[in-house]
Amino acid sequence: MLRKIALWIDDRVHLSKLYASTAGHSVPRNAESWFYVFGSGTLLCFILQVVTGTCLAFVYAPSANEAYTSLEYLNYQQPLGWILRAMHNWGSNFMLAIMILHLVQVFLFGAFKYPREMTWISGVVLLLCTLGMAFTGQVLRFDQDAYWGLGIGAAMMGRVPMIGAQLVRFVLAGPIIAGETLSRFFTLHVFIIPGTIIALVSLHLRLVLTKGINEYPVPGKVVVKETYQQEYETLLKKDGVPFFPKAISKDLVFSAVVMLGILGCALYFGPEGPHGVPDPTQINSVPKPDFFFLWLYAVLALLPDYLETILILTVPVIAIGLLVALPFISGTGEKSARRRPVAVLSVLIIFLGLGTLNYLGTFSPWSPQMSAWSAEQTPFKYIAGRTPLERQGAVVLQNKQCRNCHALNGGGGLRGPALDGVGTRLTGDQLTRQVIQGGGNMPAYGKNLSPAEVAALVAFMQTLREPNQLPAQDSTSPAQPRQEQKKVAQAAR
Amino acid sequence: MCPNEQQSQPTSNAASSRRSFLLKLGAALNVVAASFIGIPVLGYVFSSFSRRGSYQSWVSLGALENFPAGQTRLATYRNPYTRPWDGPTADIPCWVRRIEGERFQVFAINCTHLGCPVRWFQESHLFMCPCHGGAFYEDGSHASGPPPRGLYEYQYKIENNQLLVKGGQLPTLAQPL
Numbered sequence: 001m002l003r004k005i006a007l008w009i010d011d012r013v014h015l016s017k018l019y020a021s022t023a024g025h026s027v028p029r030n031a032e033s034w035f036y037v038f039g040s041g042t043l044l045c046f047i048l049q050v051v052t053g054t055c056l057a058f059v060y061a062p063s064a065n066e067a068y069t070s071l072e073y074l075n076y077q078q079p080l081g082w083i084l085r086a087m088h089n090w091g092s093n094f095m096l097a098i099m100i101l102h103l104v105q106v107f108l109f110g111a112f113k114y115p116r117e118m119t120w121i122s123g124v125v126l127l128l129c130t131l132g133m134a135f136t137g138q139v140l141r142f143d144q145d146a147y148w149g150l151g152i153g154a155a156m157m158g159r160v161p162m163i164g165a166q167l168v169r170f171v172l173a174g175p176i177i178a179g180e181t182l183s184r185f186f187t188l189h190v191f192i193i194p195g196t197i198i199a200l201v202s203l204h205l206r207l208v209l210t211k212g213i214n215e216y217p218v219p220g221k222v223v224v225k226e227t228y229q230q231e232y233e234t235l236l237k238k239d240g241v242p243f244f245p246k247a248i249s250k251d252l253v254f255s256a257v258v259m260l261g262i263l264g265c266a267l268y269f270g271p272e273g274p275h276g277v278p279d280p281t282q283i284n285s286v287p288k289p290d291f292f293f294l295w296l297y298a299v300l301a302l303l304p305d306y307l308e309t310i311l312i313l314t315v316p317v318i319a320i321g322l323l324v325a326l327p328f329i330s331g332t333g334e335k336s337a338r339r340r341p342v343a344v345l346s347v348l349i350i351f352l353g354l355g356t357l358n359y360l361g362t363f364s365p366w367s368p369q370m371s372a373w374s375a376e377q378t379p380f381k382y383i384a385g386r387t388p389l390e391r392q393g394a395v396v397l398q399n400k401q402c403r404n405c406h407a408l409n410g411g412g413g414l415r416g417p418a419l420d421g422v423g424t425r426l427t428g429d430q431l432t433r434q435v436i437q438g439g440g441n442m443p444a445y446g447k448n449l450s451p452a453e454v455a456a457l458v459a460f461m462q463t464l465r466e467p468n469q470l471p472a473q474d475s476t477s478p479a480q481p482r483q484e485q486k487k488v489a490q491a492a493r
Numbered sequence: 494m495c496p497n498e499q500q501s502q503p504t505s506n507a508a509s510s511r512r513s514f515l516l517k518l519g520a521a522l523n524v525v526a527a528s529f530i531g532i533p534v535l536g537y538v539f540s541s542f543s544r545r546g547s548y549q550s551w552v553s554l555g556a557l558e559n560f561p562a563g564q565t566r567l568a569t570y571r572n573p574y575t576r577p578w579d580g581p582t583a584d585i586p587c588w589v590r591r592i593e594g595e596r597f598q599v600f601a602i603n604c605t606h607l608g609c610p611v612r613w614f615q616e617s618h619l620f621m622c623p624c625h626g627g628a629f630y631e632d633g634s635h636a637s638g639p640p641p642r643g644l645y646e647y648q649y650k651i652e653n654n655q656l657l658v659k660g661g662q663l664p665t666l667a668q669p670l
Binding site: 063064065066068147148151152154155156157158159160163164165166167168169170172173174175176177178179180181277278279280281283284285286287297300301303305308309366367368370373399400401402404405415438441442443444445447448 | 539541542548549567569572574575576577578579580581582583584585586602603606607608609610612614616617618619621622623624625626628630631636637638639640641661662663665666667668
């Protein structure tokens with residue numbers, strides 16, 4: 001009886017045919033590898049994001065006036081709202097991370113080569129969509145970071161020649177960041193980009209079915225356009241297994257690990273933000289992007305200004321162009337990473353670069369420490385035994401916000417060089433010139449300091465050295481060092 | 494009757510020709526109808542590209558007495574280009590420097606590098622940006638760091654003892670105030 005019902009359903013719904021053409025499709029046995037789990041892992045994350053995101057949309061109010069309050073409500077009042085927010089946030093981190101692992105694996109295994117060019121290109125567009133989701137999602141967490149993040153986006157758009165102003169208004173949905181801006185990003189995050197992702201994932205999976213999953217590369221086995229299809233079909237016949245139930249087990253294990261990972265991180269770290277009401281008059285905000293955009297934040301701080309506009313506008317185009325063109329540049333030949341040193345080196349260099357920039361972005365040494373001048377102590381060793389004039393200089397150094405950019409004994413900004421030991425590097429004259437005229441990325445303080453303040457400040461900075469170190473010497477006045485040597489000798493005694 | 498029918502071949506070809514004509518007609522009608530629908534949709538979405546003129550208008554920053562000569566102070570105004578659901582985002586800050594008498598400089602809060610909020614430091618007479626380390630002198634000119642120009646300056650005027658600025662737009666390199 002049950003068998004009859006099952007057969008009836010199958011006859012009407014064509015389940016077994018569906019199975020044979022999808023989950024049951026044949027894959028090379030050697031593709032059943034731990035390296036091949038990242039694609040399904042990314043898809044799993046996306047599905048989770050749709051589920052948690054839909055739940056959040058039940059409560060979230062996409063209005064500039066209400067968004068912040070509704071996030072707080074989700075965190076503290078809506079039952080289990082906090083964990084949904086946390087899972088959505090961690091789901092996005094996991095999705096991006098696993099997607100990048102998938103990209104690197106596909107690149108190193110030569111899976112982008114003939115005949116899977118379109119699979120690769122659809123994957124590249126999916127990566128861009130996912131980055132778009134990450135940015136728009138950060139905006140929906142409508143707090144100070146979101147507000148100023150939008151400002152940064154607008155400032156970048158404003159650098160586009162000719163249509164910059166119109167682009168800014170297009171992105172912000174008006175002349176300034178306001179209610180309509182949030183609505184626009186909500187639409188992008190909830191309708192436009194996810195819709196595009198679903199369409200592209202369908203294409204991506206369809207291509208995986210029609211063009212087959214990449215066989216595990218073997219060094220020396222090269223892709224030749226004329227023979228590849230034939231070889232692949234022979235391989236499937238000789239050594240192919242149905243994806244379900246033979247090759248799916250590692251994907252299943254990985255999926256479970258990912259889900260538990262997201263849940264674990266959500267439980268342990270809790271939801272992210274919102275950090276501060278998106279009120280631009282709260283100007284004591286130090287905007288910083290989320291982790292996956294820190295490298296960009298670092299690049300924008302470190303580029304020389306004359307290169308900035310050109311690079312902001314051209315590098316993304318070139319990078320995306322290279323990714324899209326890759327299967328056409330290197331569509332045949334070796335697949336194994338063991339025979340592709342340039343590919344391996346490129347991956348290493350790109351990740352070292354991004355990793356270094358992200359690391360710098362976490363503590364941003366280029367940013368002044370806005371409260372260092374009033375919050376950091378003057379180290380005792382730099383005041384002890386100093387003359388009144390020198391101590392006066394120590395006060396000037398604090399009061400004029402020098403510490404915001406210059407550290408003393410590890411406290412203060414890292415924008416300029418630390419001033420410990422500056423007395424051994426610059427003479428009094430050089431210090432005076434640097435303070436008054438600035439230069440080398442330092443503002444000129446000539447107008448803002450009285451001559452007496454400059455004298456005190458320089459006198460103090462000349463004492464900034466260890467007792468056994470000689471002060472900086474001016475080679476044109478040889479008398480000076482001998483006197484100083486005597487002083488050092490006395491001090492040592 | 495369709496004019497095409499007269500030109501068509503007799504008997505067996507007639508049906509297929511009629512069918513292919515109908516297909517072409519159907520496709521053409523769809524293109525026409527879709528572009529009629531597309532015009533308002535695209536016009537709605539890309540209205541920012543067609544709008545001419547300025548969003549800015551004069552808004553008051555308060556009485557002149559609030560701004561002592563020789564000092565730079567934070568002022569805020571309610572964005573004139575506003576929607577009821579803007580909430581706190583419509584409160585826009587700016588820095589007002591009263592040089593002396595009726596000579597002012599009103600700077601946008603946004604750093605000219607990437608739009609972060611600059612802060613004024615009275616003691617060192619500098620504006621510093623927390624994002625990428627830009628700094629500006631008290632007259633708004635570039636002092637150090639990555640910004641490509643000095644601070645954006647509002648147009649201002651004085652009426653009935655009130656300081657007014659022309660506000661309502663986010664300043665960018667493409668469209669300074």
